[in-house]
Amino acid sequence: MKHIPQAALSEIPSHLVSVSDYAKHAKSFIAADIYEYIVGGGADEVTLRRNRDALDNILIMPQVLTDCTQGSTSFTLMGETFRHPIMLAPVAFHQLVHPAGEIATAQACSVLETAMTVSTLASQPLEAIAQELTGPKWFQLYVQQSREFTLQLVERAQAAGFTKLVVTVDAPLHGIRNRAQRAGFELPEGVEAVNLRDRPPLPSRVLEPSQSIVFQGMMSEVPTWDDIAWLLTQTKMPVILKGILSPADALQAKQMGVAGVIVSNHGGRTLDCVPSAIEMLPRIRGVVGREYPLLLDGAIERGTDVFKAMALGANAVMLGRPQLYALSVAGALGVAHMLRIIREELEVTMALAGAPTIDSISAEHLA
Amino acid sequence: MKHIPQAALSEIPSHLVSVSDYAKHAKSFIAADIYEYIVGGGADEVTLRRNRDALDNILIMPQVLTDCTQGSTSFTLMGETFRHPIMLAPVAFHQLVHPAGEIATAQACSVLETAMTVSTLASQPLEAIAQELTGPKWFQLYVQQSREFTLQLVERAQAAGFTKLVVTVDAPLHGIRNRAQRAGFELPEGVEAVNLRDRPPLPSRVLEPSQSIVFQGMMSEVPTWDDIAWLLTQTKMPVILKGILSPADALQAKQMGVAGVIVSNHGGRTLDCVPSAIEMLPRIRGVVGREYPLLLDGAIERGTDVFKAMALGANAVMLGRPQLYALSVAGALGVAHMLRIIREELEVTMALAGAPTIDSISAEHLA
């Protein structure tokens, strides 16, 4: 499975014309086990496929002859202005695919006026990444067993200028990543969660024979709703939960003061056989009301996908894997090109659908 | 991707027995990049496939032992008599696939008593094409930014004997034609929109950084409903809008005095992920009433397809890509053979379905 990837390109080949082209092309630029780790989903990848298929099955109803001269993708959300609704989702370890890592990704975001969410598991210091970001920057937080260390991360993020805390709640354990396991994936030397270097070691634990390595082992170290409640008391940064599919969970988040929710199944990477994010989106919107901030993450790779998510109630969407594919192929240049493709696709979709502003996109534009 | 096509044939091989055979066979007769440009659809081709699949999923309910001796495919529409309801849709640049271009296509139409719609983007002068056409001839108009030049085109079409103006409204920009882009398609030397030679240059435009190349750029040069209203005041030729999927748009067209509508998604070539034309047809028929002229364009390639469209409310159908496939294989002879195949298939379908005249075809003949 191991292979020697090609060196990343310094210009973009003319046949790379869509986000999915980057996914295919990236295979030559990423070591085989790492590629499998990135591209794969949980178990049998039922949910991974469903994320894509559910988007494809939603139809847009175009309207012709609309005046688009005042068209724009700009909007504001939770006090911040966004040039367009396509953000980068938190993704761990960008140096897995390119030595310039998150720094390069951040540079591309600044050029394309794209908001970025930096992962707790970034392979570069969060402060260095923040420095490259001229637009909205959010920090993704894995709540740590040590509350003290959790607060240190929050304070570093705030000091570095991040404006929101995105707490991932759907991956307390890795799930059943058979594809990565079969490929023998492991973190290569030199790639590291540098922002966790000072993390205190976990207390050692001995399980009794009747105890489970899952329930009494791994799951005993991960956050619950109580930890979210605690976190809300510790910071003034708005907290957003990422990884919710259940309308009940979304309502609970809203009621405890969480600032927003990212509807997601972790890109089909944790529990398999759960619904696609896009099919749960309108149900969650129905429960939390029209004004509550909702984002959608999962399989977005076309301007039409973005449009569909907005029409079904999302305020914005997040891109995950495509940032690594584009980064692997051509570094910052690749990420910028990939972002330009999908942003222009969104504009073309809005024009042809007859919904030239973000506010004008609604379920009436779906068939 | 480039290849040297075979010279077009001067007789028809006996294994070419259906319209789709021409699609397959054409691959050897068209340069690779041009073939990809013709055959491809927008983005992921969800709509391209849906056009075909939606037709396949409609079932005909046959009736046996019907007297067909008075059978006929003739009918009249908007004051013209048609020998059968299979027209040629406007298709740009026939010389892309055969040097005889639109002239040859027109000759085949005359032999098979088939109505042709000549494109603004024809590769030969509209007057020369008109001269070859003995049956109904319509002119497809792309409304130009210069109203003066638009009117010049209208006047030329009228002078050449065209009887209807078909204004295409679903392709103000090219859409996301990834397949053609990947193949590196560009218009070859010698193939040109000759009817636009005198078009005045577009005014130069400089976008501000906050402006969009889509909204404030390309879309600012394309027509809106106001331009259609203007056009209706400038000509006595009946105006038909091509490229409508939304019932509301169809109703608007009818209410402003547009003479008819062609239900179409541009063969799946512009915005991807929109409904198939055939699935919108009965809904549009429901809105515009029984008498309003409606045509259907999109994936028609069988006599059964024509029958289904008629049963769901179309007055006639249009063939797009097949004319280029047949032209590439055997010039005028190929187009004539292709038209004969589908016309006879329609007659066989009408006979076996027990609906031997155009007026007798109704939704009761579907299962």
Place this chain on the structure above:
Amino acid sequence: MKHIPQAALSEIPSHLVSVSDYAKHAKSFIAADIYEYIVGGGADEVTLRRNRDALDNILIMPQVLTDCTQGSTSFTLMGETFRHPIMLAPVAFHQLVHPAGEIATAQACSVLETAMTVSTLASQPLEAIAQELTGPKWFQLYVQQSREFTLQLVERAQAAGFTKLVVTVDAPLHGIRNRAQRAGFELPEGVEAVNLRDRPPLPSRVLEPSQSIVFQGMMSEVPTWDDIAWLLTQTKMPVILKGILSPADALQAKQMGVAGVIVSNHGGRTLDCVPSAIEMLPRIRGVVGREYPLLLDGAIERGTDVFKAMALGANAVMLGRPQLYALSVAGALGVAHMLRIIREELEVTMALAGAPTIDSISAEHLA
């Protein structure tokens, strides 16, 4: 496409264990163009596939621990006793696949106590075939343009001991058999519709330019309901119509005195894109009432298929193509073996479904 078929076998290979095994195996024993002619359906074979898929999608609800010691597949229909409900459909030209032709097929039927329907287009004299048949024998009639010659055929059939006339009504013309056309199929020398040798020539006919070769040509020579009414006055043999899908047509047949109906779409060989026979069966049963004789033809190749058809209202089923496949592989022995397979499969199905007699099979045994 042409190939030299293997000589038919004189014993059955042990890996031929299902009817569909014969379909696959037959490819080596039938000339390529003839194989394509037999196996193919009309146009794009939408209906051919639907016949099979519709059967697969019907589910049987098994009942356990049923006493089957009185089990039997015997039943009576229209005054005749059948050992089991699997008949042979009329199939033209058995000598296309084996020199022993219909004679061999008939011998197999007698061994397996299977009713056979001999085609007007048999390649051997109907009297010779009749002589080999010890069980129920029906004659399929294509009504001829010459009423006199039609009556000659009826009289010959009656004289030879055939008990029913099966009038095929769904194939007044060949349909669009593209697969056979592409393979260049034509009737080989020595294979002939011997029972039509004395047919008077068709009157010559010259079409006017405005007339259609389909409507005023071929369809003017084929029967209508009037001809069926006439035929009913000319013979005391019960007349059964084969090739009805429309409930209205079935009702019309019943009301005019037709003795029974065979629900069929000619094995998907004439008009494409019509419903499967099995999906129309219960609707037709609903219209004609519980007692009217109904048979089902189309894609039957498993004991479970037979059971499903019976549960949905058929009194018996007909096998078409499988008789040719089996005949090609091993002559009469092959046909007998094929019939034994499906008859035993039916018995196993009845046993495991808990419906051990023909009368006990009902829609309650479906899920």
Place this chain on the structure above:
Amino acid sequence: MKHIPQAALSEIPSHLVSVSDYAKHAKSFIAADIYEYIVGGGADEVTLRRNRDALDNILIMPQVLTDCTQGSTSFTLMGETFRHPIMLAPVAFHQLVHPAGEIATAQACSVLETAMTVSTLASQPLEAIAQELTGPKWFQLYVQQSREFTLQLVERAQAAGFTKLVVTVDAPLHGIRNRAQRAGFELPEGVEAVNLRDRPPLPSRVLEPSQSIVFQGMMSEVPTWDDIAWLLTQTKMPVILKGILSPADALQAKQMGVAGVIVSNHGGRTLDCVPSAIEMLPRIRGVVGREYPLLLDGAIERGTDVFKAMALGANAVMLGRPQLYALSVAGALGVAHMLRIIREELEVTMALAGAPTIDSISAEHLA
């Protein structure tokens, strides 16, 4: 088709990470005809595929941030305590794939605290297998034509410590196992139903010509509801019926005093075209009430599958073919590893779904 299998491994390759990996890997460790016999289903395998597809199409609704520290898979059923709800189904002839046979399987069960159901058709003495089993052990009974011999088997099972009798009712005959027939499967020398060695020979029987080898032959030797009623009077061991899909049959079983039912279609191996076990499960649960013991057998190979079955009303599930796959690859070690995989997958699923105990799993955890 025959091949020489590799010798079973003594350690587990790192790329075997799921139950389905064992299915693929087993192909190198099992003789070809035996492999086909094991992996195959009845006839066209419609039901075999449906068993898998129906499970894949059920979606789990995850709940986040749940406290799992008290999580456990333990439960009690019919007076016995189970460490987890994944049992081994009765499977004949383990020595087909490994010389250590059922003894090795039993050893793995004891290590993984897994309940085993030993088949009447075990290739080793039921007493020897029982001795290896430290957890719950059930005995599967094929009711024999000789009631005396049937009771001998029951007494041996009881004496060996088995606690339940699992009477298989859905395979009175083999069904149409075409795949095994085509592969020429037969029981190899040295593999034998050793527990039936003393079975009295069946009385010889001569069928009349009008009698059926199925109805008056094979089916006359198999049990009916009367035999179940008789068996219930002969033993105090709880009797469970395995192989019921019909709610009426399940209700009948409950009403006559049968202790529980295993919803199953024999792994798609007997009658094809019946519903999947999982789709019948909730309907059967609806009929027998909340407290009646129900197990589910059929295509289970993921922790998510187990969870779905429990959510739809099963008290436990059974694994069939996977035990042979794992046994073939690495003997007892393989079976133990395979069981550990699916048990941990179940725990991960419960944790991520927010249902950390067996009692908390309900249909509300499905989407």
